[in-house]
Amino acid sequence: xxxxxxxxxxxxxxxxxxxxxxxxxxxxxxxxxxxxxxxxxxxxxxxxxxxxxxxxxxxxxxxxxxxxxxxxxxxxxxxxxxxxxxxxxxxxxxxxxxxxxxxxxxxxxxxxxxxxxxxxxxxxxxxxxxxxxxxxxxxxxxxxxxxxxxxxxxxxxxxxxxxxxxxxxxxxxxxxxxxxxxxxxxxxxxxxxxxxxxxxxxxxxxxxxxxxxxxxxxxxxxxxxxxxxxxxxxxxxxxxxxxxxxxxxxxxxxxxxxxx
Numbered sequence: 354x355x356x357x358x359x360x361x362x363x364x365x366x367x368x369x370x371x372x373x374x375x376x377x378x379x380x381x382x383x384x385x386x387x388x389x390x391x392x393x394x395x396x397x398x399x400x401x402x403x404x405x406x407x408x409x410x411x412x413x414x415x416x417x418x419x420x421x422x423x424x425x426x427x428x429x430x431x432x433x434x435x436x437x438x439x440x441x442x443x444x445x446x447x448x449x450x451x452x453x454x455x456x457x458x459x460x461x462x463x464x465x466x467x468x469x470x471x472x473x474x475x476x477x478x479x480x481x482x483x484x485x486x487x488x489x490x491x492x493x494x495x496x497x498x499x500x501x502x503x504x505x506x507x508x509x510x511x512x513x514x515x516x517x518x519x520x521x522x523x524x525x526x527x528x529x530x531x532x533x534x535x536x537x538x539x540x541x542x543x544x545x546x547x548x549x550x551x552x553x554x555x556x557x558x559x560x561x562x563x564x565x566x567x568x569x570x571x572x573x574x575x576x577x578x579x580x581x582x583x584x585x586x587x588x589x590x591x592x593x594x595x596x597x598x599x600x601x602x603x604x605x606x607x608x609x610x611x612x613x
Contacts, residue, residue, distance in 0.1 A: 354452055355385040357428035357500075358436065361420055361493070363392040365438035366401055368541070372441045373405040383448035384434075390424045398438075417555070418510035421493060421517070425503045431455075433503070436538075437494040440468070444537040451497045454534050462502040462529035463521065466495040466536040475533065482521055482531040487564070490521030490531055495538045502529055513558035522563075 358376060362369055369389070376384055389402040392415045402409040412423050425433055432455055434448065442448070447466070455461055465482075467473055475488045482489040491498070496517065506524050508516045521531050544552070560566040 354432055354455055355430035356383065356432045356434055356448055356452065356497075357386040357388060357430040358384050358434045359388045359390055359424040359428050360436045360438055361390050361392075361424060362394065362398055362438040363415075364394045364396045364398065366394075366396040366398050369398055369438040370401050372436060372438055373401065373407060375441045377405055379445070380442065380448055383452070386429055388424070388427050389438075390420060390427065392420070416510055417493070417514050418508040418512055418516040418519075421508040421520075422503075422510065425498065425500060425508070428500055431500055432497055433500050434497045435493055435495070437540075437542075439542040440494045440538055440540045442466075442536065442538045444535075447536040447538065450534050450536045454532065455497070455499060458530065458532075460528070460530045461532065462499055462506075462524040463491045463531045464497040464534040464536075465489065465491055465531065466497070466534055466538050468492075468495050468538050468540045472533070476535065483525055486518050486521045486525065486531075489533065491517040493517040494540060497534070512562055514552070514555040515559040515563050519563050 360369070360372065373387065376387060387405070387407040389398070389407050389409050391398055391402075391409060391411050393411065393413060399409050408427070410423070410427050412420055421435075424435060432452065434451060436442075444450075451464055451466075454464055465472070467476060471488070475485075480489045493516065502524060506520070506527060508520050509523075510516075512519050525531060557568070561568075
């Protein structure tokens, strides 16, 4: 069973370089194809992909579900392993474990790899995707899917976000399975305030669409007040410890210990 790695990218030249170097240097024998799915980057992402011999595919109209379908459609092999440019595999047997799981379970539609303490707890505590598709369903970055299942059940392009979790619920209802695999990867990104706000807007819609988490004027107002209070308290605490560090530094300058 051959593996296609597809990478969702937008202006992540530095992160993409590291991910591709990692894949080529450590996992060349395990990966049969690498495809970069790029959303109109203006940096050197295309050149980076070409330098590492990867196929570069452009998508103009980005949506979470749409880009997921585009990524799966561009994969040539039965197993599709998905990354964002700012994530990368860590464990030496990352792809071997994925291939073994699919080989031994014909009903398997997808695998969720491990990248956080909450993932590891859910894996050790044997939380199932049927029990909690949020904690044990797929995450777009750091998951593997079987392309033949995707061809029958594609990602929903009408959801604002959580396209991975929504897909998980439908394939489970169709009788397929989703499981954890102890393949470890790292997810590394620092989002700007603008990017965090973009995710907030989509998550608000996605939580309502998929998990039916409603909001009201009262709850929104309470959230605003609580957040404002935490920011004020946090600022005062930061100022207090900034002052203490300054005073301690002055004391150190006046009473320096002897050098060893």
